[in-house]
Amino acid sequence: MIRSFLSAIALSLLAALPAHAIDIQEVTSPGGITAWLVEDDSIPFVALEIAFRGGASVDAPDKRGAINLMTALLEEGAGDRDAVAFAQGMEELAASAGFDVSDDAVSISFRALTENRDQAADLLADALVRPRFDADAIERVRAQVQSSIRAQDSDPQAIASKEMALRMWGDHPYGSVISGTGQSVAGLTRDDLLAAKDRVLARDRVLVSAAGDIDAEALGLLIDRILGGLPAEATAPLPPDAELKVTGATEVIDWDSPQTVVSFAQPGLPMDHPDYFAAFVLNHILGGGGFSSRLMEEIREKRGLTYGVGTGLSNMVLGETWAGGMATANDRTGEAVALVREVWGAMREGVTDQELRDAKTYLTGEYPLRFDGNRRIAGILSGMQLMGMPRDYVNTRNQKIEAVTAADVQRVAREVLDPGKLEFVLVGRPEGI
Amino acid sequence: MMRRTLAFLLATAATPALAEMPAGVSHFTLDNGLEAVVIEDHRAPVVVQMLWYRIGSADEVPGKSGLAHYLEHLMFKGTEKLDAGELSKTVTANGGMDNAFTSYDFTTYFQRIASDRLDLVMGMEADRMANLRIGEDDWQAERQVVLEERAQRTDSDPRALFGEERSAVQFYNHPYGRPVIGWRQEMEALTREDALKWYDDHYAPNVAVLVVAGDVTADEVRALAEKHYGPIPPKPDAPRDARPQEPEQRAERRMTMTDPRVPQPVLTRSVIVPERNPGDQKTAAALSVLAELLGGSPQTSFLGQRLVLTGQALGVGAWYDGLSVDPTTFTVTMAYAPGTDDAGAEAALDAAIRDFLAQGPDPAHLERVKTQLRAARIYERDSAHGRAYDYGQGLAVGLTVEDVNDWPDILAAVTVEDVRAAAERALGGRAGVTSLLKPAPTGEVGTVQAAAETDAASVAVPGAAAGGPAPVTADADAALADSPEELGTPPMALDATAGAAPVPADTPHPAQPAPASPAPAAPASDPAQSPAPEQTR
Numbered sequence: 001m002i003r004s005f006l007s008a009i010a011l012s013l014l015a016a017l018p019a020h021a022i023d024i025q026e027v028t029s030p031g032g033i034t035a036w037l038v039e040d041d042s043i044p045f046v047a048l049e050i051a052f053r054g055g056a057s058v059d060a061p062d063k064r065g066a067i068n069l070m071t072a073l074l075e076e077g078a079g080d081r082d083a084v085a086f087a088q089g090m091e092e093l094a095a096s097a098g099f100d101v102s103d104d105a106v107s108i109s110f111r112a113l114t115e116n117r118d119q120a121a122d123l124l125a126d127a128l129v130r131p132r133f134d135a136d137a138i139e140r141v142r143a144q145v146q147s148s149i150r151a152q153d154s155d156p157q158a159i160a161s162k163e164m165a166l167r168m169w170g171d172h173p174y175g176s177v178i179s180g181t182g183q184s185v186a187g188l189t190r191d192d193l194l195a196a197k198d199r200v201l202a203r204d205r206v207l208v209s210a211a212g213d214i215d216a217e218a219l220g221l222l223i224d225r226i227l228g229g230l231p232a233e234a235t236a237p238l239p240p241d242a243e244l245k246v247t248g249a250t251e252v253i254d255w256d257s258p259q260t261v262v263s264f265a266q267p268g269l270p271m272d273h274p275d276y277f278a279a280f281v282l283n284h285i286l287g288g289g290g291f292s293s294r295l296m297e298e299i300r301e302k303r304g305l306t307y308g309v310g311t312g313l314s315n316m317v318l319g320e321t322w323a324g325g326m327a328t329a330n331d332r333t334g335e336a337v338a339l340v341r342e343v344w345g346a347m348r349e350g351v352t353d354q355e356l357r358d359a360k361t362y363l364t365g366e367y368p369l370r371f372d373g374n375r376r377i378a379g380i381l382s383g384m385q386l387m388g389m390p391r392d393y394v395n396t397r398n399q400k401i402e403a404v405t406a407a408d409v410q411r412v413a414r415e416v417l418d419p420g421k422l423e424f425v426l427v428g429r430p431e432g433i
Numbered sequence: 434m435m436r437r438t439l440a441f442l443l444a445t446a447a448t449p450a451l452a453e454m455p456a457g458v459s460h461f462t463l464d465n466g467l468e469a470v471v472i473e474d475h476r477a478p479v480v481v482q483m484l485w486y487r488i489g490s491a492d493e494v495p496g497k498s499g500l501a502h503y504l505e506h507l508m509f510k511g512t513e514k515l516d517a518g519e520l521s522k523t524v525t526a527n528g529g530m531d532n533a534f535t536s537y538d539f540t541t542y543f544q545r546i547a548s549d550r551l552d553l554v555m556g557m558e559a560d561r562m563a564n565l566r567i568g569e570d571d572w573q574a575e576r577q578v579v580l581e582e583r584a585q586r587t588d589s590d591p592r593a594l595f596g597e598e599r600s601a602v603q604f605y606n607h608p609y610g611r612p613v614i615g616w617r618q619e620m621e622a623l624t625r626e627d628a629l630k631w632y633d634d635h636y637a638p639n640v641a642v643l644v645v646a647g648d649v650t651a652d653e654v655r656a657l658a659e660k661h662y663g664p665i666p667p668k669p670d671a672p673r674d675a676r677p678q679e680p681e682q683r684a685e686r687r688m689t690m691t692d693p694r695v696p697q698p699v700l701t702r703s704v705i706v707p708e709r710n711p712g713d714q715k716t717a718a719a720l721s722v723l724a725e726l727l728g729g730s731p732q733t734s735f736l737g738q739r740l741v742l743t744g745q746a747l748g749v750g751a752w753y754d755g756l757s758v759d760p761t762t763f764t765v766t767m768a769y770a771p772g773t774d775d776a777g778a779e780a781a782l783d784a785a786i787r788d789f790l791a792q793g794p795d796p797a798h799l800e801r802v803k804t805q806l807r808a809a810r811i812y813e814r815d816s817a818h819g820r821a822y823d824y825g826q827g828l829a830v831g832l833t834v835e836d837v838n839d840w841p842d843i844l845a846a847v848t849v850e851d852v853r854a855a856a857e858r859a860l861g862g863r864a865g866v867t868s869l870l871k872p873a874p875t876g877e878v879g880t881v882q883a884a885a886e887t888d889a890a891s892v893a894v895p896g897a898a899a900g901g902p903a904p905v906t907a908d909a910d911a912a913l914a915d916s917p918e919e920l921g922t923p924p925m926a927l928d929a930t931a932g933a934a935p936v937p938a939d940t941p942h943p944a945q946p947a948p949a950s951p952a953p954a955a956p957a958s959d960p961a962q963s964p965a966p967e968q969t970r
Contacts, residue, residue: 043815091801093804144748151697154694292522303577362529366530367528369529
């Protein structure tokens with residue numbers, strides 16, 4: 001019966017794949033800022049993603065956590081408005097602005113109705129250009145950040161991530177937590193926050209992506225309205241590429257819990273590497289493919305050792321890994337870890353034609369499904385810009401996946417996948433390690 | 434847990450005009466009782482099929498907790514036509530994703546796929562409505578999987594453990610007091626026979642709601658539904674029975690748990706309140722607005738201004754979700770800084786609540802909430818998947834399509850007086866559960882103090898799980914739905930994880946430590962979050 005379903009699928013496949021092309025316009029504002037736009041006037045609002053490259057990685061060396069705290073304070077009062085007045089202003093316009101920070105970017109997800117878009121943009125401009133950093137807001141948000149640091153320190157997943165990052169990236173900013181430590185955050189002053197803002201929020205660092213009810217000309221004006229008051233150049237250089245250090249070691253961190261959180265990683269491939277797409281397809285078969293990957297089959301479906309195991313090519317702007325994770329009962333952790341290594345190594349034997357075909361149909365078929373809303377589209381464009389991908393990527397990407405052969409996959413498995421290089425961090429009380 | 438209230442309001446707010454069907458939405462019922470809602474959105478060649486069974490963990494018999502969820506997992510183990518795992522493999526091989534989730538009141542299966550594959554996925558979904566087969570080898574391994582799921586989501590998380598005990602104390606008699614995933618010792622005893630009986634008793638077209646959203650037309654969906662679901666006979670006895678209801682609750686209950694894995698103390702106060710009912714949603718609307726006014730935004734909500742802006746709390750929240758078959762809970766939470774004494778924190782919360790009851794809501798704030806609700810009717814059109822969730826969940830808990838359509842107008846009509854009355858009802862009495870989860874020195878894991886301030890505190894009700902049914906949108910970004918924000922989390926979600934992967938344009942999901950959800954589109958029940966009443970496959 002598998003056969004009958006699958007042959008029906010194979011027939012309909014060709015017709016379905018050339019999904020509608022996504023038209024990404026490049027817009028340059030009168031003030032000289034470029035943006036990407038997917039225009040769609042069917043719903044009267046616009047979604048805007050604004051990303052400032054560098055993110056928390058441009059923290060001054062002895063001020064770890066300053067950019068994180070600064071970002072959290074952008075919505076806590078700006079221009080003439082204190083924190084309350086600013087939030088009320090957004091509510092009155094039914095607009096929203098979410099401020100976030102990662103290793104690679106400070107990001108703002110903004111959404112406004114067409115009818116009052118300019119007023120909402122003025123509020124956002126205040127937040128980015130004229131944040132107040134009032135003393136009471138600083139103390140309040142500092143306490144919240146310190147509380148989140150404590151929360152991370154008591155979360156086995158976060159403990160594993162933190163340790164893995166340190167092992168892989170060492171002294172590079174990727175190797176430490178973006179929120180800083182309780183101690184570093186305690187020492188941050190208002191001047192540090194002002195300096196942190198100038199290190200990252202500047203016009204030469206900004207990437208703008210828009211989707212929804214706005215045309216190119218209006219978008220140009222809107223961008224200048226929001227970003228025109230920012231400094232032309234950021235004061236901090238972008239950090240250097242991160243050099244990955246993996247030794248194939250296994251580290252156990254004691255944690256009193258019935259399960260062990262297992263995190264593992266080895267070197268990955270940059271997105272512009274000629275073998276990236278072969279690795280991408282390979283990863284799907286190995287551990288990226290939801291319920292149908294080899295790791296899920298061996299560890300969950302056959303043996304019930306975990307609720308979920310997954311892998312992915314983790315590409316950041318300055319470095320990349322091939323990483324994965326799971327959580328498993330302490331007394332069977334040794335068995336589950338051995339299976340990860342075994343399945344990892346077995347990829348060198350190659351994949352079946354069926355696996356390759358299924359992986360390609362999934363990866364190519366799933367891609368157009370992501371472009372089904374303004375917010376989602378703006379987010380995708382922002383990720384593409386951050387990773388330095390060209391605009392036509394959205395329309396060529398599936399061809400690159402189609403071009404991957406079984407021989408490519410096997411070659412990449414042999415050249416890149418190495419169970420001996422897999423670094424493990426285990427948080428729990430694992431047995432059999 | 435209940436998700437943040439405004440998010441809930443927004444995600445649920447549908448579109449205009451009392452009792453009128455919004456543009457692009459249609460509704461029909463097949464002869465065998467299967468009810469269907471179609472939501473057209475032609476912006477992208479995508480479709481979501483959701484099949485909601487009006488049966489959930491609160492319909493289980495005592496002693497078999499976790500059965501509804503266990504069967505949900507086993508529904509992927511094949512039929513006469515499909516091998517174990519083949520349904521998901523087929524969906525994946527066609528570029529789609531699929532998953533399922535179980536709540537107190539419903540069990541839901543969904544696929545998101547290219548719109549020209551609807552025939553394929555509907556055929557498979559209909560097949561397993563009638564022809565499930567569970568292999569001898571599969572049921573035991575899958576029982577291990579759900580036990581590992583419990584270990585990951587509940588046993589490893591003191592907030593989740595405390596949450597299920599709090600629910601057990603909250604509900605004396607109603608099965609909302611039992612966790613959706615089940616008590617461990619009962620899960621360990623579930624068998625293939627239990628699962629098949631559950632399936633035979635309850636899986637039928639007259640218990641199901643089909644929701645299809647995306648690049649399809651109502652006529653296409655109707656034709657496909659007739660073809661695939663139409664031939665399946667109804668089962669007259671399949672609909673759930675009425676459940677045991679709560680007696681009047683009189684006693685104040687208090688409970689405390691300490692655990693070294695808890696980062697800071699969180700105080701929670703919860704009471705039982707009415708849910709949304711067909712033709713009768715006014716009280717629920719007032720409670721929804723009340724939750725937003727009390728605990729919505731840290732800067733503008735009443736408790737936020739009183740407790741967070743003054744530095745007495747790190748975060749506050751007020752939660753209510755009326756999408757529930759039976760009465761649900763209204764919950765207020767406060768996370769306070771270490772060093773604040775427990776009694777002082779509670780006194781500050783009590784004083785704030787007293788003042789709110791005395792003053793009533795700020796009319797200007799109520800007006801702003803309504804402005805956002807009006808805008809939500811525009812924003813929510815950006816996610817067909819989110820709208821599918823709204824209709825599906827509404828119908829699954831017994832509302833009609835008209836009730837779902839009317840809800841935004843009922844919310845918009847809430848007055849200051851309505852909010853006052855709702856506040857009196859939710860906050861004015863004493864018969865609630867006040868619970869404190871606090872850090873403990875290492876070595877004292879999970880010390881539960883049976884906090885006997887009243888006799889009621891020691892009532893050992895079999896069951897747990899926090900109030901009311903599931904929030905959660907099936908999509909990380911489905912419209913305006915935040916992921917369920919849990920009680921202990923500080924209000925600000927800046928990522929403190931080192932090396933967190935960005936969202937590059939291509940990784941299906943960031944790979945860093947990905948132990949959590951196995952499937953890309955898992956409904957947002959983050960296992961790190963507190964006791965989500967919903968369990969994902």
